[in-house]
Amino acid sequence: MSIQEGQNWSQLPNLDVQNRDQAIVNPSDIEENSNAEPYYEESVYQKLVRPCNRYDEFMGKFTANGSMPPPCLAQYFVKEQKVSNPRFLRFTCTNCSLNENIQYNIGIPLGAIWQPFAELSPEDDKVPLIEREPLRCTNCLAYMNAHFKFSNNDFKCNICGYVQKYSKEYFKSQGSFPEFSRGTYKYLISKELQGSIDKNIYYLVCIDITNFSLGLGVYQQVLSSIRDILNYIPNPEIVKIGIITYDSFLHFFSLNNSPESIQEVIVSDENDLFIPFHFSSLCYNAQTEKEKIENLIDSLLGWEFSEISKNTLPVATIIDLVKNHFKGDAACRLLLFSSKAESLKTEKLNYLGSLEEFIRLGKECTENSLCVDLFLFSNSVDISSLATLSSQTGGDIYYYPKYLSKYDGEKLYYQLLRIFTRPQVFDANMRIRCSIKMAIDDCIGNFIKKSPVEMQVAAIDSDKSIGIMLKYDGVLVENEKVYLQCAILYRNNLGQKILRIYNGLMIADENSKFTHTEYGDLDTINNILVKKYAKMMFEKQLQNVKSDWYNFIYRVTNYYGWVISGAGSDVLKPHFVDMLPLFYNTANKLAGLSFNQSISDDIRLVSSFSLYSISSSKLRLLLYPNIYKLHDIMAQPRLPGTASSSTTIYLPDTVPCKRESLSPEGVYLLANGDIIVIFIGKNAPEEFLIKLFGKPLDQLSKEEIDIKNIGTEESERISLIINESRIKNPNGIPPLYFYLEEKDNYELIKQFMVEDQNGNETSYELFVENINSLVQYYED
Structure with a gap:
């Protein structure tokens, strides 16, 4: 269904608001389009409620006047009528x-x-x-x-x-x-x-050059990424970029018009660290001095650093130095890359690593217009202290405990691209x-x-x-x-x-x-609950946090059972009540809220801090990803991979986010907002794969596997589907990976299987049975 020009989404007479966000595909429809045996239990599918994140129908105009807004992932445009656009401000x-x-x-x-x-x-x-x-x-x-x-x-x-x-x-x-x-x-x-204040925006990139960092490929990936990103920076005339490298010394670089003129200045006195250039000379304009930046990066990619130290300067010391150098005279975003865990925990210079000192430093950075993004590449890091630097200043922490350039390089590139190009x-x-x-x-x-x-x-x-x-x-x-x-x-x-x-x-x-059947906004309710309980993680033990959340789910479910039974059949259970158990169950499988003891404290903390500021659209995909069927797109009635009248690309049918939904004979696209994975079943039809890749899969190396338009209708449609999924993805373009069943590590796709049991966290099906049994027990 689409909305005509000028029509208000919330006033459509034939729109069932309760089911506006609920999956409409049923098992019988799927059986008609496939000769394969069903690879999930029909009874389970029918009794469990799932969201539908696929909104490929343009919904038209929504008038912001206090009425119920469309789902956060829906496609619509907004005309304000005394109330802010729901993309800006949404109520529960x-x-x-x-x-x-x-x-x-x-x-x-x-x-x-x-x-x-x-x-x-x-x-x-x-x-x-x-x-x-x-x-x-x-x-x-x-x-x-x-x-x-x-x-x-x-x-x-x-x-x-x-x-x-x-x-x-x-x-x-x-x-x-x-x-x-x-x-x-x-x-x-x-x-x-x-x-x-200086009206330029400064980006200062500070890269660890220890042997460990160079061996991981972080140094090379960061520099080559920034060189490419120079072509996409908005308003480059007011953006200035500088690059510093460090081990136990600080390395600064200056050049004129050619790579041969590069000058390296090393500050080696740990007791008297300073930045030898004014910040306006340390950084180069992304438009008028773009060639200088490119020359500097080209030189640094081939630079031979002499006598690289095994140790590095403490992260807090570098941040404090940059903060004192800018002194609030210009807005600066510091991108700091570190791969040495010990340097973060044995602060021998200005900082001893206490939480109070990091909090104080974060406040001083904010007061001096310094935003800090931390990229950490070590198995063990003092996240509890470092996170305060990013969270207080508006930055982010990007944590790669087992960085592999071949796998993580593309993800790092798109994260940097987002930092430099987003509003x-x-x-x-x-x-x-x-x-x-x-x-x-x-x-x-x-x-x-x-x-x-x-x-x-x-x-x-x-x-x-x-x-x-x-x-x-x-x-x-x-x-x-x-x-x-x-x-x-x-x-x-x-x-x-x-x-x-x-x-x-x-x-x-x-x-x-x-009336809350119509007036509860599931996306906002979810985000408020996740933020509330993520914050509670730092105030209570995890067991108590999850217990409070579970009791909330039980109380709400029980209350609506009582209201409906007393009011008769005229009252429907609100849609958000049906969905709360699912999102509770999947949220508790996130690293920050999981009981899984194999998750390190650092990963747990990074996950929790990221939930503080997560957008509703990104959270929706994180809690319940999209899994699209690609192998039968030619038989699907919606013609996925073709454009609608509004030029929106129709997307394929979805399946539940559980491992048994993925048939060995199938090919699927998995998207959770962070990454996109193409799952290729071990028995996927060779004829379909040839139409997709141009050759049988066994004739392609892993590096050669790619999807592009090779002239077949299948490749053209799926290329458009992938492109649409990446462009419409919340928070920027995600990296694309390929997963070959029984050949690649299952951990890559495990994060998408949010309905399955994960460690001590029960499956969605079992959780719903437990909560319903508890409600029934107390009713009896």
Whole structure:
């Protein structure tokens, strides 16, 4: 089904909202399209609820006016009507209960996911820029928005309810003001407040050159990746890139117009480390000095370092040095690569490695506009300390405990590409306000919390989201509106100071225990729960965290069983209630939340920290990946691999995320947001493989296996399917791998089999049986 131009998605009369996100393929359909025996149990498939992440139908226009938004992975465009685009701000429910007790029983956590710089579709309303001072409430300092109530010369603030005067001149012009019709808008801060900061964006790449790093191929991969990425950097005229290498010394490089003129400066005094160049001379412009950067990289790729030390400088020491060098005079993103675990745990210079010192350093980096991305290549790392440096500054940790250049090189390349090309801003200060009778309970994300409602971060990009937890501060009345306003002051990629405002609302509903069939947003509920329990990991033992989450699932399931049994057949169980057990089960198989004792503490911590700022779209694929059938695309009625009227490529049928779904005779595409894998069954038809690869599989080496258009319809369609999956992937282009059944390591595809038992974590089927048995036991 598609939506016609101008039609609101949430108002379609024949759309079953409860099942808008549920798989519609059934076993009988699959049997008709395949001669193979079913490779899963039909009864199991029929009784278990699964999501459908495949949204290849363009859904048309959605009007952001407080109504239920489409799923986060759906294809649609947004026109704002006094409420922010749901890509920016989504609530767990569009209607809330009148008081805390009812909301607690309903089971929907009250909150919102705020993704301030989410990437928009080309047809979305763009955020308008206003070049005048914003009008604010003099009581709570909320910003003017479409929900202020005007009468005569007064206006009433929708956040605090305060009534105040305003000028007649302002009233005469307000009809044309974007803040009276839109939910999201931005103000250009006056020149007097812009400051004199360097308007360039600096990327400083700092690479470990120990023998271990060189042997892994990290040094070569990073340099060659950056050389290629130079061709894709947006706004290269304001981007400057510098490269430093280090072991126990610091190595700086300067050159003029040719590789022969390169000059190496080594700083070897560990007790008096310094950067010998001003940062404007250390880094080169990505547009006007692109050739210099290329010459430098070409020289470094063939550079012979003399007397490389076995030890390296401590990570914290290098970060502190860069922070003191920039001193907040320019926005800088530091990409630091380290492969020596011992250097992270035996800090002999400025830092002893205590958590308090790392927290202090992270705060100082944020105050000095330094964002830190850490790339770590060792089996054992002090993640608990280092993670604070990235999480407080808005950066990320990329952990490769067993880095293999042949396997991980492509993944590293695309991670670097994403860092250099995604939308991002610097020097961000955030403030959240909500209307009376509600309060901000907590905010979860990558930032420094200055107060319960104020946050600061050195940089924030389009992939980062913030979880906002709300709580009741009074009793609402029927149809009362609850408002949320989020503001962020930042410096954009043109060096301008900008203030962005986001507005959202919920409506109090006395019958919410019945109407939540329509009003619960599964994507946002999931993200809020995952963020909440990931944070709880650092406050309680894992056993207690999982127990709290399990009790929540039981309570909600039991409550709706009671409501439905008492109300009769007219009330349907809300869709999000059906899905909660699945996402609880799959979330608890993530490294950060799993009981699996084979998972190292470092991997567990990296996983937990990544959940703090994960977007809803990426989380959805991580918790329940897509597994597409490729081997029978010519027989599938939707004609996968062909374009719809909106040029969207139709995608193949999906199968459940369990190992028994993958037939030995099949070929599948597996996608979880991080990577894409082409699974080739051991008995896959040779005729199909020849049409796909041009030769029988046994005549191709692993390096020669690739899918491209070789002139057959199968290869053309599957090439388009792969390309569509990569382009539409949340958070950038994922690397592509090939998996040959019984020849390659099962660990590659194990992460996709989220329904299967994983260590001590039960299978989805068994978990649903257990939770239903428990509910039935207490009912009896």
